[in-house]
Amino acid sequence: MSPYKNQTYSQKGYTLPELLIGMALGLLVIAAATAVYGTSKQTWHAMAAADAVHANARVALRNIHEQVHVAGAAYLKANNSNGNFTVEISLNEDAGQVALAGVNGNKSVESLTLGHWHALDTMDCQGNTGSTHAIVRSDYKLNTNKELSCKDLNLTNSTYQALAEGVEDFQLRYAEANPSTQTLQWKTANQVTDMGQVLAIEVCLRVASINTVHNTKSNSHLKGCQDEVLLSDGRVRRTFKRVVALRNREGVMP
Template sequence: MRRRQQHGGYTLIELMISIAIGLFIALGLSGIYFVAKRNFLDQDSLGATLENQRFVFTVLTDQVQTAGYYPEPMSNNSTLAFPAAANFAVGSFLFGSGNATAANDSLTIRYQARAADNLSSCTGSKHNAAAAATYSSRFEVNSSQQLICTDSDNRQSVISEDVAGFKVLYLADTDGDAAPDRYLYASSVTTAGLWASIHAVQISYRKIDREKSRGNNLVYLPMTFKKTIALRNQA
């Protein structure tokens, strides 16, 4: 008598368990993928932010250290090179606005240049005048949270996006002994008449985290960028 051949197979319960295990593994792998992708995007964003921070301070350092420069120092001096103009007193080449409670400060510098000096404005424009001419650069944050620079020809350049809390402190010689001794906000420098006695500026700012911000509820990145820049052309 021939035996009936037995065919093995999966029961419905076994199939459901197999599917459940497969889904669990797939969800786990998906979670790992999304976490890895998020970490990659965060690192990429941080890298871009740090690269922009280096660019911001490169531009600011270049301009601040150019402040007060003038050609032909043997036949020229700061009083002749920088007469009184707008907010600048005679001989001064630095001016700012802001105080402890201001949302953002501003910083303006001026200097002289000619084509032979091979200098550029904060917008990248070369100074090609044959004879020495006076130029200025103004740094401030506009209503779109952009850190911008405006040069003497009213050209503007965006230095950084999503900037808040752009603050400037000025290292001043407050007792006239030729040694800087105190950091002051611009309003205090103006009140004390110390714009000709500034030896360095300390600039700081924060960046807005656009992904986490909602409407007017701004969220900031958890770091403040800061740099102290010494003036080269201060007597």
């Protein structure tokens, strides 16, 4: 007789309570992982929205900054008459088309116009260089699509093109110099008595994300360009203020 025929084999498995406990623990792990994923996804969307807001503000402010720095600047004119070579310095700005102008009002009216000689820099706010006019005049304003737009006012066929999206408000202040008292006073465009005495411009943009981010929270410490409380509708909002000096306004202050 074979010695293996009398051996019995015992089989051991999981009991029903053990299976139920294991399934419950597995479901808890899955639920925790799902919650973490959802939170991470919302955080990523919030960070992406904030990054887009900052990127739009950077583009708009950099564009204005570049046009302000060439506004009212002179350029060198070379003359060669009968073998006599001379170099002259142009006027800082054209009396008929001044380097700085502005319109004060609500977000649909506020505008800023910056001018410079075409011979100094051929590029306008849109990046165009084909103008044949002596003066490049870049005008900035908001459009109805919440975009900061601009165009060269001297180009008859030019249309306003968007520079940055999500811009809800665009406000400006001007630092007007008083040479007699050697002081500066911040004013709106309608308060400025002489734009030729303005030495700096404060640009304020209130920018919102295009898409909503539902986990954003309101912050009472964050204010808009006109000191208004920012809306809390699920969008990321930031207010950006920059002061840019008109460095070509020499001789304004004694």
